Amino acid sequence: MYCHPRDKAEIGRFFDGMELAEPGVVPIHRWRAPVEPPKAMDAKVPGYAAVARKP
Secondary structure, eight states: OOOOOOOHHHHHHTTTTSEEOTTOSEEGGGTTOSSOOOGGGTTTOOOEEOOEEOO
């Protein structure tokens, strides 16, 4: 199986035509985090998270 890592823009395209919930497409540890994580962690987390709904 081939795994292709996707950047933020590529992940964002999965949600075209949908309404993103806040905070949108962000590194996994930033999605609805109760405390603001340090920016230095962004490069260490290997994925993005988002939730959306069809309008």
